[in-house]
Amino acid sequence: MDPASILQYCITGLTVGSTYGLAALGFTIIFNTTGVINFAQGEFVMLGGMVSVFALRGMGLPEPVAVALAVPVVTLAGALVERLVIRPASGRPAMDLIIITIGVSILLRGLVMLVWGKDTHALPPFSGETPIPFLGAALMPQSLWVLSITLALLAGLKYFFSATLHGKAMLACSHDAKAASLVGIGVRRMVLLSFMISAFVGAVGGVILAPLTMTSFDVGVLLGLKGFAACILGGLGNPFGAAAGGLILGVLESLGAGLISSAYKDAIAFVILLALLFVRPSGLFGAKDAKRV
Amino acid sequence: MGGFRVDALRLCALAAALALAPLVLSGGYHLTVLTMCCLHAMIAVGLNLLVGHAGQISLGHAGFYGLGAYTTAVLTSTLGLPVPLGMAAGVLAAAAVAFLVGVPSLKLTGHYLAMATLGFGIILSILFNETVAITGGPSGFTGIPRPAVAGTPLGDLAYYFIVAGSLCLVLLLSLNLLHSRLGRALRALHTSEKAAQAMGIDVARHKLFVFVLSAGFAGLAGVLYAHYLTFIAPASFGFSFSVELIVMVVLGGMTSLLGSVLGAFFLTVLPEFLRVFENVEVLLFGLILVLCMLYLPGGLAGGLAALTERLRRTARERTRSGEAADG
Numbered sequence: 001m002d003p004a005s006i007l008q009y010c011i012t013g014l015t016v017g018s019t020y021g022l023a024a025l026g027f028t029i030i031f032n033t034t035g036v037i038n039f040a041q042g043e044f045v046m047l048g049g050m051v052s053v054f055a056l057r058g059m060g061l062p063e064p065v066a067v068a069l070a071v072p073v074v075t076l077a078g079a080l081v082e083r084l085v086i087r088p089a090s091g092r093p094a095m096d097l098i099i100i101t102i103g104v105s106i107l108l109r110g111l112v113m114l115v116w117g118k119d120t121h122a123l124p125p126f127s128g129e130t131p132i133p134f135l136g137a138a139l140m141p142q143s144l145w146v147l148s149i150t151l152a153l154l155a156g157l158k159y160f161f162s163a164t165l166h167g168k169a170m171l172a173c174s175h176d177a178k179a180a181s182l183v184g185i186g187v188r189r190m191v192l193l194s195f196m197i198s199a200f201v202g203a204v205g206g207v208i209l210a211p212l213t214m215t216s217f218d219v220g221v222l223l224g225l226k227g228f229a230a231c232i233l234g235g236l237g238n239p240f241g242a243a244a245g246g247l248i249l250g251v252l253e254s255l256g257a258g259l260i261s262s263a264y265k266d267a268i269a270f271v272i273l274l275a276l277l278f279v280r281p282s283g284l285f286g287a288k289d290a291k292r293v
Numbered sequence: 294m295g296g297f298r299v300d301a302l303r304l305c306a307l308a309a310a311l312a313l314a315p316l317v318l319s320g321g322y323h324l325t326v327l328t329m330c331c332l333h334a335m336i337a338v339g340l341n342l343l344v345g346h347a348g349q350i351s352l353g354h355a356g357f358y359g360l361g362a363y364t365t366a367v368l369t370s371t372l373g374l375p376v377p378l379g380m381a382a383g384v385l386a387a388a389a390v391a392f393l394v395g396v397p398s399l400k401l402t403g404h405y406l407a408m409a410t411l412g413f414g415i416i417l418s419i420l421f422n423e424t425v426a427i428t429g430g431p432s433g434f435t436g437i438p439r440p441a442v443a444g445t446p447l448g449d450l451a452y453y454f455i456v457a458g459s460l461c462l463v464l465l466l467s468l469n470l471l472h473s474r475l476g477r478a479l480r481a482l483h484t485s486e487k488a489a490q491a492m493g494i495d496v497a498r499h500k501l502f503v504f505v506l507s508a509g510f511a512g513l514a515g516v517l518y519a520h521y522l523t524f525i526a527p528a529s530f531g532f533s534f535s536v537e538l539i540v541m542v543v544l545g546g547m548t549s550l551l552g553s554v555l556g557a558f559f560l561t562v563l564p565e566f567l568r569v570f571e572n573v574e575v576l577l578f579g580l581i582l583v584l585c586m587l588y589l590p591g592g593l594a595g596g597l598a599a600l601t602e603r604l605r606r607t608a609r610e611r612t613r614s615g616e617a618a619d620g
Contacts, residue, residue: 037404088587094403095350096586099543102536103582110576221532225415228408236404267419270412277409278397 004136009258010251011134015143015212017250018150019045022205023227024234024242025157026198032174032237033194034090036097040081040105042224044199047074048206049215050112053121063124071203077108078199082192090191105220113217120216123207146208153204154243157197161239170194174237222266229273235283244285297472303551304464311457321449326565328453328521331460332514334557337541338460338467338550339510344539345547346471347503348483349399350407352535353414357387357508359421359530361515363428366437366525371427376440380516387512388505395504399497402486414535421527433526437519456517460554463510467550470506479503540582546592555593 023041030038051073055066081104089100126145131138161167172180173190181187205223206215213219226249234245249269257265276283314327336358343349365383368374374382398409421428428434439446447455470476478499481489490496519525537560545556560578567574589596 037407085583085587095344095348095407096590098350098404098407099539100583100586102539103579103586105579106536106575107579107583110573110579114572114576225411229412232405232408263423264419267416267423270416273412274398274409274416277401277405277412281401281405 005258006255007135008137009254011137011139011143013251013254014247015140015146015250016209016254017230017247018146019205019209019223019246020226020230020249021243021246022150022153022201023223024230024246025154025239026202027227027231028237028239028242029170029194029198029201031231032239033170033177034086034191035094036086036101037228038195038198039098039101039224040108040220041198041202041227042220042222043105043108044074044078044202044220045206045209045223045227046112046215046217046220047077047108048203049123049210049219050116050121050206050217051203052207052210053123053215054116056123057121063126067123067126067207070207071200074203074206075196075200078195078197078202079192081199082195086191086195087188105224109217109220116217118217120214121210122214123210125211126208140212142208142211146212149204149208150243153201154240157201157239166190166193226269229269232273232276232281232283235285238283238285241283241285245283248284297468300468300472300551304461304468307464307551307554308457308461311461312454315450315453324449324453326562328449328456330558330561331453331456332518332521333538333541333561334554335460335463335514335517336511336538337545337553337557338463339507340538341542341545341547341550341553342467342470342479343503343507344542345549345553346476346483347479347500349500349504350403350410350539351504351507352407352411352532352539353417354410354507354511354538355530355532355534356414356417357391357511358515358518358534359417359525359527360390361387361512362519362525362530363421363434363515364512365516366434366519367427369438369520370434370436376438376520380440380520383516383519384509384512387515388509391505391508392501395501395508399500399504411532411535415532418527418531421530428527431527433524435524437523437525439523440520452521456521459513459517463513464550464554471550475499475502537578540578544581544585544592546594546596549592549594552592552594559593 023045026041026044027037030036030041048070052066052070055061055069056063059066061069085100085104086097089097092100125140125142127141129140131140132144133139159167161171169180169185170190170193172183172185173187177187180190209215227246230246230249231242232245233249234241234243236242249272252272253265253268256268260268311331315324318324318327336354340351340354343351361383363383364386365376365379368382369376369379394410394413398406398413401409422431424430439452441447471479478489478494481492481494482496482499486496515530518529541556541560542553543556544560545554546552563577564574567577585592591599
């Protein structure tokens, strides 16, 4: 195997891994404020892609507008999910909440299928399809978009959580919701905000990936699951570990597909996940000891 | 939690209804749907023991169902072993794999366990799809023999009775188990693992036992399914079926075994009616799941119990006020 193709696999892996990372980021943001694993996180990614496709094809909007429209629409959907389903169920045991978010994911999938059908769609790349030669490998312009937007988003979130009042308030909720409400933080509002942010992050992931991989009503399942695998890999509860976990997972998967077999590409992520769960449930960057009996 | 006698009576009523159902139903199509109902109920009962009683979630039970089906398919068709042997091997395979996976995964709790079982189920369904030489891949495995008595393959009706009988046996076994010392240990474990441990219950062993048992039930349903349809394909054993099974348990009522049977029957029959609106089916599934979790935490069984209780109370009040008016 020559170095150029290894490099090619790494580039592909980093690009796809960015979306896993963004989905993983969404998981941790919600998990940190609520303790809920939102199994519908992948559906936010799917919605991002599908809404922008609809705005482009169905409404005839230019691509930048379609993309810019999809993100707030999905963010709003995130808010609706929190208000209609998560809030009425607050305080229920973890298993109930797992099942509820699974129900939400099926519901969203069914809704999209009903409205826009079962076809797969692709967005045109943001800036052409001419590959840029890079040390013998070919770099698609869209990959650059994906990587730079992901990095920008990470930087923005880092700033949000460490330097703004809302960000700090959300972190306070994650440490102890009761104490946070005692010092005057509106915990409910923070939970709503966390759902909106994670829907936003998921939607951005869906929008920037849609030109590279096809999108359809059911892509969210696998994206969500791999996002969660990335979370575990990076350490649940650590947002930037989760993003790094996504990148690592993407690269490993891409290398595995290239060097071993592309048929088992999707299995690779889950084998890594299982191995990690059994050996080190706290993940690569997780400091806290995960719950084990 | 009714006593064992109440549950046993209900089981007898169910068995009688299952035995008489073919008399009422017309045509092979209805019988097929009913057979599928019984198969799904079998898995749902096992899953109910695990989720509702021991408090451990599994999002990979379709994998065990498939494992049973593929094991017996390969053994009886490809290798030509006798059907009963293949069936036994299928159940054993599901249970054995559950044991191997269960030892490390059941140390995990909550989200982690959900994720581990889910990952495992997905790996299995990828294997069913990709090991084309063994499983036939996405296009499926054909030519699985029907069990035969004295050279004649069993008819659909006879096979239905075998499946319905197996469901009743599974239920009897599970009821017995729940009303034993083990059942009480499981309930303790569900409420608080730490407290259960303090009471001297071997938490890890109990969890593993229920996990293996419920996987065995799923495997049993799998082998019966394979020899019933004589054709299997990976699509039947994927992640969405695992979720559907959870929905059956939740809809029926997490703590009620017979509720799970109800949930399984309801959700197996429902799509047959919804076939007209093919695309709404998925949506409705999600809606049922969410609404049921939010507003009917006891499921169909709990809802029915609450309803009869309310009716009884209003009837009592009415007779009382009637007596007052008379006096």
